[in-house]
Amino acid sequence: MVSAQPRKQRMRLYHAPLHARGKFLHAPLSRELRAKIGKRALRVRKGDRVRVVKGDFKGLEGEVLSVDTKRGRVTVQGASVRKADGTEVPLSIHTSNLLILRLAEDKRRTRKSGK
Template sequence: MSILKTTKPKLQRISQSSFAMRAKSMTAHLSKDLRDQYGRRSVGLRKGDTVTVTRGDYKGHEGKVSAIMTSEGRITIEGVTMKKMDGTTKPVMISPSKVMVTKLDLSDKDRKRRLEGKKSKVKDEKEKESD
């Protein structure tokens, strides 16, 4: 049996990219209030962030990120499951581009510091524009 290969250059670049590059691409948009609070549009996803599904069959479901599969480029969310034929439930893997972050997990001090630093830069720029 032969192994199928994609002919699309974009997909070839993604499949051959390093773990660090794949992890960097696991980002999601922030909600309007978080966007105003932190002065940025998107943020890298972490386990523990609360997200809302914005596209697809599970649109409107909200829950915490329970796992991040960097190799597949997908996440799983608590409460977003599918029922298998034998009656057991299985978490549904969702693309990070189809979710919106509604609450950030700020238990990591470095993450909090990076977000706060970006916020202060944006605030300084807005003050300069108003002068």
């Protein structure tokens, strides 16, 4: 049985091995992709085109530049802030705040689920 206590849920999240953390990197698919693939959400990968649906960058569409499995966050093209010295710093966005619009080309990912 899995505990319902929030502290134990957080502990499981923080101490999860990297291969299990991949499950936390899922983002919902757009309606078109959902109909095409037959799944509601997939793991975000580098090269996917996403839209930010919540937060400061809401409405921004861009390509995924990097995925941080350790922190469960994604860097999206165009989501950056300017530092005081003028340099641009990319901000990472949590995958729950994203919507996948287009998948990076991969035959296994775009194949309709046989379940």
